[in-house]
Amino acid sequence: MTSYTISQNSSQLYKNYLIVTRFARAWWWATVIDPSGIELTQGIFCHAEGQSSPREAIERAQRDIDTFDRHQGFYSSGH
Numbered sequence: 001m002t003s004y005t006i007s008q009n010s011s012q013l014y015k016n017y018l019i020v021t022r023f024a025r026a027w028w029w030a031t032v033i034d035p036s037g038i039e040l041t042q043g044i045f046c047h048a049e050g051q052s053s054p055r056e057a058i059e060r061a062q063r064d065i066d067t068f069d070r071h072q073g074f075y076s077s078g079h
Contacts, residue, residue: 010054015069019061021054028054030061044068 011020017040018033027050032040044064051057 012058014058014062015065017061017065019058019065021057023054024050027051028057030057032061032065040068 011018013019016035020031020033022029022031029047029050032045034040044067047060051060
């Protein structure tokens with residue numbers, strides 16, 4: 001890895017979820033950690049493909065969080 005790659009790794013909070021971007025093999029990936037500290041690796045959070053930029057990886061993670069939150073709200077309301 002180059003110093004450019006290492007300096008591009010970052011993290012941010014989105015709806016109390018921690019999104020950590022990582023660079024590997026020419027692609028960007030985002031790891032999502034829930035508010036209780038558990039890394040989400042199943043279902044929509046399990047990606048086979050990387051993204052071409054850290055911004056795209058973060059946007060993908062945010063969409064996944066939004067989808068996950070919608071489904072959680074649906075199931076917790078008794079459906």
